[in-house]
Amino acid sequence: MSFDDDAYGALTDHDDDSRWAYGTGFADPMAGVPTAVPDDVDRADLAAYCLMLGDDVLVMSHRLQQWVTRAPELEDELALANIGLDLLGQARLLLTRAGEAEGAGRDEDALAYLRDPAGFRNVRLAERADADFAYLLARLLVFSCWRLPLLDRLVASRDPVLAAIGAKGVKEVTYHREYAAQWVVRLGDGTDLSHRRMQAAIDAVLPTAGELFRPHEVESRLAAAGVAVDPAALRPEFDEAITQVLDAATLSAPAGGEVSGGEMAGRAGRGRDGIHGPELTEILAEMQELARALPGGVW
Amino acid sequence: MTAAEVVATVTDPELPMVTLADLGIVREVRETADGVVVAITPTYSGCPAMETIRDDIVAALWQAGFGRADVRTQLSPAWTTDWISETGRAKLAAAGIAPPGAAPRRSAGPVPLVLAPRTESVACPQCGNARTEQISAFSATACRELRRCPSCREPFEHMKEI
Numbered sequence: 001m002s003f004d005d006d007a008y009g010a011l012t013d014h015d016d017d018s019r020w021a022y023g024t025g026f027a028d029p030m031a032g033v034p035t036a037v038p039d040d041v042d043r044a045d046l047a048a049y050c051l052m053l054g055d056d057v058l059v060m061s062h063r064l065q066q067w068v069t070r071a072p073e074l075e076d077e078l079a080l081a082n083i084g085l086d087l088l089g090q091a092r093l094l095l096t097r098a099g100e101a102e103g104a105g106r107d108e109d110a111l112a113y114l115r116d117p118a119g120f121r122n123v124r125l126a127e128r129a130d131a132d133f134a135y136l137l138a139r140l141l142v143f144s145c146w147r148l149p150l151l152d153r154l155v156a157s158r159d160p161v162l163a164a165i166g167a168k169g170v171k172e173v174t175y176h177r178e179y180a181a182q183w184v185v186r187l188g189d190g191t192d193l194s195h196r197r198m199q200a201a202i203d204a205v206l207p208t209a210g211e212l213f214r215p216h217e218v219e220s221r222l223a224a225a226g227v228a229v230d231p232a233a234l235r236p237e238f239d240e241a242i243t244q245v246l247d248a249a250t251l252s253a254p255a256g257g258e259v260s261g262g263e264m265a266g267r268a269g270r271g272r273d274g275i276h277g278p279e280l281t282e283i284l285a286e287m288q289e290l291a292r293a294l295p296g297g298v299w
Numbered sequence: 300m301t302a303a304e305v306v307a308t309v310t311d312p313e314l315p316m317v318t319l320a321d322l323g324i325v326r327e328v329r330e331t332a333d334g335v336v337v338a339i340t341p342t343y344s345g346c347p348a349m350e351t352i353r354d355d356i357v358a359a360l361w362q363a364g365f366g367r368a369d370v371r372t373q374l375s376p377a378w379t380t381d382w383i384s385e386t387g388r389a390k391l392a393a394a395g396i397a398p399p400g401a402a403p404r405r406s407a408g409p410v411p412l413v414l415a416p417r418t419e420s421v422a423c424p425q426c427g428n429a430r431t432e433q434i435s436a437f438s439a440t441a442c443r444e445l446r447r448c449p450s451c452r453e454p455f456e457h458m459k460e461i
Contacts, residue, residue, distance in 0.1 A: 031353075031372050075435035075445065082441040089345025093374075148410055164374035168344055171377065171461040172441070174410050179436055185414055237409045248414050 030096045030161070037101055038158050041227055046159060047102035048121070048218045049228050051111070052272055054094030055122035058112060060143060061087035062283050063130065072133060079179055083140070086172040090165060097161050113291035117280045123211055124271040127280040134194075134201035137183045141245060142205055144177035146212045149237040153229040162227065181245045188249025195250065202246070203254045213238075216272040302335045303328035305363045312351040313440055316394045319352065323382025326373045334367030335360050340378040343441045343461075380460050396443065397424045397431075397457040421457050423448035431455075 037043055064084030071077040095108040125143055130136040151173060154166030187198040213235045215223070222228030246253060269275030290297070306328050307320035319325050319339070327338040337356055341349050353370040360368040380399035383391075388398035400421070416433045423431050428450035436459075438445040443456040 030374070031370065033372050033374055075437075078439065078445075079435060079437035082437040085345035085347070086343055086441055087345070089341075089343060093344060152410060160375065164377070165344075167375060168341070168377040170410065171379075172344060175436060175459070175461075178413055181412060181414055182416070182436075240409070241412050244412055245414070 030093060033161060033164075035100045035161075038227075041159065041225060042221070043101045043103060045218050045222050046227065047098045049222050050094050050098035050101060050162070052121040052216070052218070054091050054098055054111070055120045056126050056143075056147075057087040057094065058091035059120070059122045059280065059283060060126040061085070061091060062287055063126065063128075063136075064140075067130075067133075067136060080136075083176045083179065086176065090169050090172070093161075093165050097165070109291070113288045117276050117284055118274045120271070120276060120280060120284075121274060122271050122276075122280075124277065125205075125208060125212065127271070127276060127283060128205075128208075129279050129282075131204075132197065132201070134187055134197045135204065137180050137187070137198070138201035138205040140176065141180040141184055142209050142212075142242070144173055144180055145238050145241040145245075146209070146231075146234060148173045148177055148241075149234045150229050150231070153233070156226075157228070158226045177241070181241075184245055184251070185249040188246070188251040198249065199251050202251055206242070207254050209238075211270055211272070214270070216270075219272075300363060301328075302330050302337075302360060302363075302365055305359050305365065306335075306337055306356055309352070309355050309359050311348065312355065313348045314391070314394075314396070316390045317383075317387045319356070321384050321387030321390060323384060323387070324352075324378060330365075334369060335365050337368060337370045338373045339370060340373050340376075342378050346441065348440075378461075380458060383458075391458060392424050395424050395455055397421050397446070397455060399458045399460045402460045421446060423451060423453070424455055425453045426451035 037046060061084040064080050064087065067080045068077050071080055091112075092108050095111045099106045099108065099111055125139060128139060130139065148170065151166045151169040154162050155170070157163045157166065184198060184202075187194040189195070190198075213231050215231050219228050219231060223230040242253075245251075306325055307318060309319050311317050311319065311322055314322075322342070324340050324342060325337065326340055327336070329336045337360075339349075339352065339356070349372075356370050357368045360366075379402045381402045383399065391398045416436075420429055421431050422429050426448060428448050430450075431446045431448045434445040434447055434454065436444050438456050442458055442461075444459050445454060446457050447454045
């Protein structure tokens, strides 16, 4: 059948089981990307690691899109939606890679829509609800200042897919970090009110950043194998960027020593181990509702 | 027409004035016994146009009589705006979108954090005025930023360098 004969029919009959525009054949974001895993790399560890990095950006992306229609200016809704979209794209690649490495037949949709909160491995920072716009900016700043050096080091991963995801992500997150940093400076070095609220957000978010730098055993094993990034190594670069922003914003790091914060997140349980707050349950209830109500539904 | 020529004529769904060849996202077009294999590089990880682009390539090859097409993603090396052709840049400018300058060169060490709005001199595509200012680093799509020209007072989009 050609499109000229029956355009509508061609949309549905073009291939046996695929639907034009949402076909199973070409919706996979990694269609055709070589899927081999280096021989000496533990597949279960690689799957777990990709899930950690993928869940970080899937959950963060969902929080960002919740700001659409709520941001202070139209331009910022566009910015937050675009940043969320970048992160969602990164999540699709990482979850697809996690499913491949796991080898149990789970694709990106199964991983995103059909896991319970305890199955998620994102850092707690990603799931936190934003009290206000300043809180979102503090969270996006901390997230991006950690994520950028992580992606930059991932470029050297022995897993070619992670290396490619890192190379692509660096370019994108460079813009995200600039967006957050420039807003933090604008509010911190703004009016008395904006300064006070930006400082309150930094005081609330920065002390929870400790979890970002404490390696999970999977991260340690894979870092030793040259596949993953040891998050502890990211701290100096993170501290330097945060200090640069806080200084320009006339803001101060919360009392209690290092800018990247201490043990608060540790005491509350770690997202990397599947320990989450009620906030993640709320996110998943919203994100998974349709997929759970209509399993396998297509449109 | 060869399969490569067919693929080269497919236009971008968001920027229909430029072709995939202009954008520099086509890595390979190979005719095999089982059909045509096409490799494309995503522009941004989350760019929703990528799926439409894949569909459009399949449809264009189908209509040109090539039968089955397999469109594959090639992640590495990552796409850069430096791959946009001179023709592509001229078409963007003619449509009122300031084309990207040279992509930033990374030196060794951490990615530098720029706190002031980027100051690259982006000329106004409307009146040619060399000095314009940024309104927002993100526009209707992730690949473009919003700027304005203080001379002709018109806002315009600029494709960001990556």
